[in-house]
Amino acid sequence: MPRDIRVKICGLTEARDVAAAVAAGAAYVGFVFFAKSPRHVDAEAARALALDVPPGVAKVALTVNADDAALDALCARVPLDMLQLHGDESPARVSEVKARHGLPVMKAIGIGGDSDLAQIDLYAGVADQLLIDARPPPDATRPGGNATAFDWGLIEGRDWPLPWLLAGGLTPDTVAEAVQRTGARQVDVSSGVEAAPGRKDPDLIRAFIAAARGAEG
Numbered sequence: 001m002p003r004d005i006r007v008k009i010c011g012l013t014e015a016r017d018v019a020a021a022v023a024a025g026a027a028y029v030g031f032v033f034f035a036k037s038p039r040h041v042d043a044e045a046a047r048a049l050a051l052d053v054p055p056g057v058a059k060v061a062l063t064v065n066a067d068d069a070a071l072d073a074l075c076a077r078v079p080l081d082m083l084q085l086h087g088d089e090s091p092a093r094v095s096e097v098k099a100r101h102g103l104p105v106m107k108a109i110g111i112g113g114d115s116d117l118a119q120i121d122l123y124a125g126v127a128d129q130l131l132i133d134a135r136p137p138p139d140a141t142r143p144g145g146n147a148t149a150f151d152w153g154l155i156e157g158r159d160w161p162l163p164w165l166l167a168g169g170l171t172p173d174t175v176a177e178a179v180q181r182t183g184a185r186q187v188d189v190s191s192g193v194e195a196a197p198g199r200k201d202p203d204l205i206r207a208f209i210a211a212a213r214g215a216e217g
């Protein structure tokens, strides 16, 4: 029986691609605020993109170890529904950000092996959502968006008491199997729907969302 899988398309930089994601049924659209990323957008560009997103689709700002001043400036300029913390933010920092900005927080957790799973329990009590992602490769220049998958067997049969998304190296060809193996009800993708780093492909966005939503869990 097909399940209602919610999809987040991350790293959007162009109105055409935001429109493709929304039309295809994305539940979340993500904007990356990390200068070293090929997907980086500044607050003005993100504001323009966000204003075109209809109600019901969550606009997520991805930041990496951002301080209060940076988050204040971002939240003042961009209409946002959620903050995604993708750095080394501690559980206490997650709580602080939630309280200061009044927005739900999604905390990214990098998984490379069994020992990383303890991180999940650490954040489960403070974050609103978790993004279970691949741990970045040692030579990576950014903490996410590296087209790297982790061993799904590590989380097979597991669940947590809060909503979570599966991420890391997913593509239109692999997302259905990933959903079946992990039981994820939400998935996130960036590289797997790109023609080149930082350049999304609307056809791949549509194919990914169709494959995810058609998956049987």
Ligand SMILES: O=C(O)c1ccccc1NCC(=O)[C@H](O)[C@H](O)COP(=O)(O)O
Pocket (backbone or CB within 6 Å): 010, 011, 030, 032, 034, 037, 038, 039, 062, 064, 086, 133, 142, 143, 144, 145, 146, 147, 148, 167, 168, 169, 170, 188, 189, 190, 191, 192
């Ligand atoms: O996408 C980036 O460039 C990025 C930069 C800095 C921190 C995180 C970043 N992306 C994180 C995401 O939410 C990705 O969607 C997630 O890691 C999955 O990425 P991918 O393996 O490329 O699908």
